[in-house]
Amino acid sequence: MTTSALDALIPGDLIARAAEYLRSVLRPTPCQYSPGLSQLLGRQVWLKWELIQPTRSFKVRGALFAVHELARSAANRDAALVTASTGNHGLGLAFAASQAGRTAYVYVPQGANPAKVEAMRTLGAEIRVAGSDWQEAFEHATAVCARDGLPYVHSFEDPNIVAGQATIGTELAADGPDAHTVLVPIGGGGLIAGVARGLAAAGVGARVIGVEPAGADRMRRSLEAGKVVRIPPFTTIADGLAARAPGELTFGVTKALVDRVVTVEETAIREAMAAVFRAERLPVEPSSATTIAALATHDAGVIPGERVVCLMTGGNVDPALLREVVGQ
Structure with a gap:
């Protein structure tokens, strides 16, 4: 290429x-x-x-840069941030949101790594348990973003x-x-x-x-x-x-x-x-x-x-x- x-x-x-x-x-x-x-x-x-x-x-690398870039847009500068994660991306977003003084909502599947979920909470993320795996948690999270007009921070795409x-x-x-x-x-x-x-x-x-x-x-x-x-x-x-x-x-x-x-x-x-x-x-x-x-x-x-x-x-x-x- x-x-x-x-x-x-x-x-x-x-x-x-x-x-x-x-x-x-x-x-x-x-x-x-x-x-x-x-x-x-x-x-x-x-x-x-x-x-x-x-x-x-x-994962904190991508999360920090994504939040930094979102802040370049006035429409996204102060809005709560939403993602789905089995752990490390959610941790990255929680950290980036806390550094920027913003709220992060992290949708995790049932059975997600408890150590990672607790670490997300410690960083201030609001945890929402949804679905049996990452795909189902992702579908819940993006539906909320569409409904409420919030920015979704994808873990890879x-x-x-x-x-x-x-x-x-x-x-x-x-x-x-x-x-x-x-x-x-x-x-x-x-x-x-x-x-x-x-x-x-x-x-x-x-x-x-x-x-x-x-x-x-x-x-x-x-x-x-x-x-x-x-x-x-x-x-x-x-x-x-x-x-x-x-x-x-x-x-x-x-x-x-x-x-x-x-x-x-x-x-x-x-x-x-x-x-x-x-x-x-x-x-x-x-x-x-x-x-x-x-x-x-x-x-x-x-x-x-x-x-x-x-x-x-x-x-x-x-x-x-x-x-x-x-x-x-």
Whole structure:
């Protein structure tokens, strides 16, 4: 895809504006070499630590920038903000709203991660439980926005959100290793679209490989079909990867810039969580662990000796799950 075609999806100047703004409100996250995981996996493994963000997740990048951009419009400057989330995007929006002195309404599905829901409340979000999964919570939330004329802040299908996540790619280009491959978890696709677009905007030629849970391979199926595919409701330990379908925007960027998408089994995700904890003494969410699981189970196409960056996207782990996994 040409630069002009990519700019039609996510403009390069929008990424530059996101990077400039986020530098004023967030510190860059480190990308560190992991001797333990490198020895275990036979690759040069670097970890991009997004779990040290204020909300312990990369999602705060897109949320902060989206709220900043909404404030440029007088009609949206003071209105309450609405979203649907299984956790980390809701946390990001709650944080961004609190920084801007605005109200955030977060619709969460039944059974959402209780630790993340409580953290959203602590940040001042109004929680509304609706539906059995993210899709149903999304439908409730957007219906309220249509009825009440409130702005909906989508967790992935929004150029401002994707531009915010793209700053991970621009940070890697500026401060990361000279990586051959970057492994990125996929939910709705906002992260992988952003990282791939940010790297491309910075002129970095590293391969970008997406990782999905085996029972939630909506992006892989969409790429095979050549169009967005919605999958049936599913269950996965990786609650942060909860969307049933990518967006048209995120699918378009992924199709243009991502090398391939691989899937990992639930057991491999659990084992990867434990491996990261033992190597780094830091708890990572199942969503983060999918990247390590991909290297451990089928190498994700990464050749021995290559430098690979794995995104550690979040650290909001349910304590009971962490005890269960680490105790394996």
